[in-house]
Amino acid sequence: MLEALTTELVSSRADMAALKAFKDQLSVDQLTTIRQVEVDVGRQHHASTAELDSLRSAHDRARSDWEIERMKHKRELLELREDLHLARDDLGRERETSAALKKAMVEQANQHLTLETQVAALRAQGHGLQEEIRARESRVSEYEMMLEQAKKVIQEREQELREAEGLRRKLHNTVMELKGNIRVFCRVRPILPDKRAAHERQNEETMAMIGFPGKESKEIVLSQSSETATGGSREAVMPFSFDRVFQPQASQAEVFEEISQLAQSCTDGYNVCIFGYGQTSSGKTYTMEGGTSDSAAGMIPRAVKQIFEVTEELASKGWTYKMEGQFLEIYNETINDLLGVGELDKKKHEIKHEKNGRTTVTDVVILPLESASQVRNLLMRAQSRRTVHATLMNERSSRSHSVFTLRVSGNNPLTGESCEGCLNLVDLAGSERLATSGAANDKDRLKETQAINKSLSALGDVIAALGEKSAAEKGHVPYRNSKLTYLLQNSLSGNSKTLMVLNLSPLAAHLNESLCSLRFATKVNNTQIGTARKQQARISA
Numbered sequence: 001m002l003e004a005l006t007t008e009l010v011s012s013r014a015d016m017a018a019l020k021a022f023k024d025q026l027s028v029d030q031l032t033t034i035r036q037v038e039v040d041v042g043r044q045h046h047a048s049t050a051e052l053d054s055l056r057s058a059h060d061r062a063r064s065d066w067e068i069e070r071m072k073h074k075r076e077l078l079e080l081r082e083d084l085h086l087a088r089d090d091l092g093r094e095r096e097t098s099a100a101l102k103k104a105m106v107e108q109a110n111q112h113l114t115l116e117t118q119v120a121a122l123r124a125q126g127h128g129l130q131e132e133i134r135a136r137e138s139r140v141s142e143y144e145m146m147l148e149q150a151k152k153v154i155q156e157r158e159q160e161l162r163e164a165e166g167l168r169r170k171l172h173n174t175v176m177e178l179k180g181n182i183r184v185f186c187r188v189r190p191i192l193p194d195k196r197a198a199h200e201r202q203n204e205e206t207m208a209m210i211g212f213p214g215k216e217s218k219e220i221v222l223s224q225s226s227e228t229a230t231g232g233s234r235e236a237v238m239p240f241s242f243d244r245v246f247q248p249q250a251s252q253a254e255v256f257e258e259i260s261q262l263a264q265s266c267t268d269g270y271n272v273c274i275f276g277y278g279q280t281s282s283g284k285t286y287t288m289e290g291g292t293s294d295s296a297a298g299m300i301p302r303a304v305k306q307i308f309e310v311t312e313e314l315a316s317k318g319w320t321y322k323m324e325g326q327f328l329e330i331y332n333e334t335i336n337d338l339l340g341v342g343e344l345d346k347k348k349h350e351i352k353h354e355k356n357g358r359t360t361v362t363d364v365v366i367l368p369l370e371s372a373s374q375v376r377n378l379l380m381r382a383q384s385r386r387t388v389h390a391t392l393m394n395e396r397s398s399r400s401h402s403v404f405t406l407r408v409s410g411n412n413p414l415t416g417e418s419c420e421g422c423l424n425l426v427d428l429a430g431s432e433r434l435a436t437s438g439a440a441n442d443k444d445r446l447k448e449t450q451a452i453n454k455s456l457s458a459l460g461d462v463i464a465a466l467g468e469k470s471a472a473e474k475g476h477v478p479y480r481n482s483k484l485t486y487l488l489q490n491s492l493s494g495n496s497k498t499l500m501v502l503n504l505s506p507l508a509a510h511l512n513e514s515l516c517s518l519r520f521a522t523k524v525n526n527t528q529i530g531t532a533r534k535q536q537a538r539i540s541a
């Protein structure tokens with residue numbers, strides 16, 4: 001190893017020596033030149049490197065600018081593609097629109113043509129119509145002339161009609177006077193068909209013997225058999241005659257037919273008073289107020305309906321009417337307002353007779369009536385008020401008088417007339433005597449019965465006094481003896497027309513009561529009240 005190294009060392013020393021010799025051989029100039037070349041080459045190398053770097057960075061910038069530019073162009077291309085797409089869509093739509101418009105244009109052109117044809121036809125028609133209008137205009141002026149003439153005729157006829165109406169009123173009053181200003185009708189009710197009256201059917205054989213002789217429906221005959229002292233039987237026949245007698249089958253309409261003229265007098269300015277008289281359950285309320293169906297409607301709704309109809313007819317003759325209603329009850333000599341509120345028998349009402357012949361009662365409800373149908377509600381209102389209190393007093397309605405008053409005032413600016421009439425429809429309390437009503441042992445019933453008897457006999461006395469005295473002598477008529485007669489004073493005088501409807505039960509059990517009622521009614525029937533006076537005034541111009 002050492003030998004190898006030594007050899008190698010020797011070889012290296014030989015190389016070194018050779019190199020040294022070469023070095024020594026090179027001249028200094030050549031060395032300088034070489035060194036100069038070496039420096040130049042280094043400089044060039046350096047400049048080339050700098051240039052290369054500058055070129056590289058320019059290349060990088062150019063490349064990045066190019067990249068930016070390329071991206072920009074790419075975006076623009078995308079946008080252009082998008083725009084192109086939209087433009088294509090738009091174009092498609094525009095094409096469709098254009099096609100539709102073209103189609104519409106074609107259609108409109110067709111329509112235009114049709115319209116032009118129609119316009120031409122209408123123009124031709126217009127010419128025809130103008131011709132017709134001219135012809136009609138000349139006819140209208142002819143008609144106008146005829147209308148003027150007809151108006152004159154109508155005015156003449158209206159004047160004649162007014163004069164005829166005045167004459168009708170006078171004649172109507174004369175007829176009523178001839179019939180007597182106090183009249184009495186008698187009505188026998190039928191046997192009741194419903195369950196409530198089962199006892200009536202069971203006892204049919206005990207029906208009173210009532211006959212209706214004569215064809216004029218003015219007679220009624222009651223027969224009663226009794227045992228004689230010798231054990232035989234004796235039949236008493238008691239005939240009565242009135243202005244009209246209605247048999248059990250008579251309808252409400254038939255009864256009203258007889259009353260209607262009387263009720264109508266009230267629109268002519270008269271005071272009218274219609275009484276329902278008779279014992280309990282003889283049919284007074286049925287006659288006056290009636291049932292719920294139209295055919296069962298009683299005298300109050302029928303009279304009011306008729307008065308409304310008459311006032312409507314008279315409107316064509318220049319009359320205008322105002323109507324108002326009140327509904328009172330007289331119970332134990334106390335006046336109650338059946339249309340009011342609050343407890344019955346509590347409020348104090350006073351009767352006042354005014355100088356103009358009008359009777360008023362303080363603090364009572366007076367309802368203006370604009371249609372006949374309102375009366376049904378008014379009756380129901382009064383009925384429900386009575387019913388509420390009847391629960392305490394039991395069947396109060398049969399033991400009180402009810403007075404429905406319809407005041408009718410009218411005026412006629414054409415004739416300068418005005419008038420005020422009053423229709424009183426009175427449902428009197430049951431007329432039965434004390435023993436029959438079973439009241440003798442009951443203090444309240446006794447008081448009620450005494451009050452009823454007092455007022456009914458006061459009514460009889462007033463009517464008798466009116467009958468007994470001549471018109472000149474009528475100084476004292478005992479109106480003040482009862483609330484009923486005092487309230488009806490103006491309707492029970494020479495200034496009024498009075499009708500009493502005597503209601504009778506058909507039962508034998510009620511025969512004695514029926515006889516008493518018939519006697520009372522006969523007394524009334526024989527009375528002449530005098531001549532009714534119309535309540536009228538001239539309207540000052």
Ligand SMILES: Nc1ncnc2c1ncn2[C@@H]1O[C@H](COP(=O)(O)OP(=O)(O)OP(=O)(O)O)[C@@H](O)[C@H]1O
Pocket residue numbers: 188189190192248278279280281282283284285286287397398399429430503
């Ligand atoms: N003409 C008639 N036709 C049919 N039903 C009648 C007739 N008259 C009376 N009625 C019926 O007889 C019953 C007694 O009549 P209503 O109540 O009218 O007697 P009223 O004399 O008023 O009795 P009250 O004095 O007790 O009030 C009622 O059920 C009534 O519907």
